[in-house]
Amino acid sequence: MKRRDFLTRSALVGASGSFLGGGAPAIARASEESPNSKVRFACIGVGGKGDSDTNDAGRHGEIVALCDIDEKTLDKMGAKYPNAKKYVDYRKMLEEQGDKIDAVTVSTPDHSHAPAAVMAMRLGKHAFVQKPLTWSIEEARLLRTLAAEKKLCTQMGNQGTAENGLREGADLLRGGAIGRVKEIHVWTNRPVWPQGIAGFKNYPGIPNHVNWYEFLGPAHDRPYHDGYHPFNWRGWLDFGTGALGDMACHTINVAAKGLDLFDPLGAEIVDTSGIVDNQTYPTWSIIKTYFGEREGRAPLSLTWYDGGNNLPNEKRAYKALLNGEDPTGSGLLIVGEKGSFFSKNDYGAEYTLLPRDQYGKDYKKPEPHYTKSPGHFKEFVEAIQSNDPKKAHSNFDYAGRLTETVLLGVVALKVGSRIEWDAEAMKVKNHPDADQFIRRDYRKGFSIHA
Incomplete structure (x- = not known):
């Protein structure tokens, strides 16, 4: 058998x-x-x-x-x-x-x-x-x-994804609880590791317990530094995907499930402190991704804000849309024609429908269609x-499509300007040089190509 x-x-x-x-x-x-x-x-x-x-x-x-x-x-x-x-x-x-x-x-x-x-x-x-x-x-x-x-x-x-609250929230969005969605705002306290820093100048020897060649894997050769391993690799272009890659697969997940946030039309950098030395992701960034009609759903934009306390306060456009709710830390705000979906839970599993008086105790949620999970693993x-x-x-x-959506913002960050995306062809239409950020040149022995 x-x-x-x-x-x-x-x-x-x-x-x-x-x-x-x-x-x-x-x-x-x-x-x-x-x-x-x-x-x-x-x-x-x-x-x-x-x-x-x-x-x-x-x-x-x-x-x-x-x-x-x-x-x-x-x-x-x-x-x-x-x-x-x-x-x-x-x-x-x-x-x-x-x-x-x-x-x-x-x-x-x-x-x-x-x-x-x-x-x-x-x-x-x-x-x-x-x-x-x-x-x-x-x-x-x-x-x-x-x-x-x-x-x-x-x-x-x-x-x-296994949280019942997330599945219920996605159900509400799909069922039109807040009406046609126009815009989404997502902000995070990440990075909680060094970003926006210059490359190292002095390198210690490789510790006996670290197999550095195997850590580098597909990435280009570089000397060992404890600023890469074991924890701070996320901020480096060669190893991580920055704050956006770290958290967006969590924080936009409920919106992606409820609103089909796949195959975006493009992305742009609204503002950023900038990539440093072509090595580390910015201290803070604001990135906007655009989506067209999706099976009858209205076009919308998703704006991402990272940098935590380093992000300038005046650049937080979502604050004016929160109906007085507390925006500190991380959060998600989905703005519809009838109301808004607000969550400070990184998974979107704990949420509030706004304005509160409109979605009070008399509000009846749509009939649920989600299945409960026995646990993610x-x-x-x-x-x-x-x-x-x-x-x-x-x-x-599902996860492959969600990851593509998230990483398009990383591509825009590396390109440094607005990009127009052809999802089917997996190509940036207006920047031929962006191809280097959609795929990578693998070190011998670690390629994904058969």
Whole structure:
């Protein structure tokens, strides 16, 4: 029996046994107890967010292999899962363990998401990949295509997608609770790491526990610095996608689900402190993305503000639209013809309809259509066990499109002016030189191209 069919059969038999109490058939009990019925994971990147992703994999399946470029981080996780084989290079791990695993988690810095996930997916492995799904638009498109071609179960790590509040909010927007939407404003307290700084001039030696070549992966060669690893890589163009890439897959998610914010027409930089040394993202930015009609929905604009307290107060256009609500920290405001949807929750899961007196206790919400989630990671595992990719709501068909929307703003930031986007052709129409920001030139051995 093929491994994928076996997992599905085990899940179905186990489910049938759960309705039969103590009289469950022996085959049901055996399938529940058999270690072969568990989803077998290889975890790539096990520190930071990778710590919780790895532990989620351990709770819902069996961890066969662990990989991290930092041997201290690797050994710490290895002590928790002593039966898992340890690696510092995911390529070697997948070559050696490919026939022993069903799925991977990828929780590395952004620039390595796609090279690791693509290699695993080409081997037929299901994939859970942290947000943003990829470093570039081309990579997001490829992961989406691969998932469809190979019928793989996938999930991006924007865990707010599993929040019932987010799903309810998306339902309200889709149902027209605030009328036709004209504009969206999203602001964040990010970055909480250094951005808008010059490149380093002095470089220490590589620590013995850090495998720097493997950290660089597809990025161009540069000396090691602790200003890149382990935490501050997000602010660097080669490794991260800045504040926009870090948070927008969370903060615009409810709007994307409710209003189909895909395949934008273009994006522009309203204002920014500017990229520094062609190496680090700006201290603050205001980026506007434009959407045309989408299955009868009105055209709209989405304005993104990052920089936290560094963003000049007078440039926060959303403040005048808040009906007196507190805008500090992070927030989302969706402005419709009838009212507004306001949230200070990064996922949009906790929200208020404005003005408050219009949507008071007498307001009746539209009938809900969303399905409740058993949990973001468990949803992914259940998708694998039932061989139903759509069971995971942030699967790569959805997450790939969301990531493309987010990363178009990053492209505009790098181009430095308004760009007009042809989503189908994956091309900037008015700036041929923008192609270098849609895809990347991979270092040998780490390319996503077959």
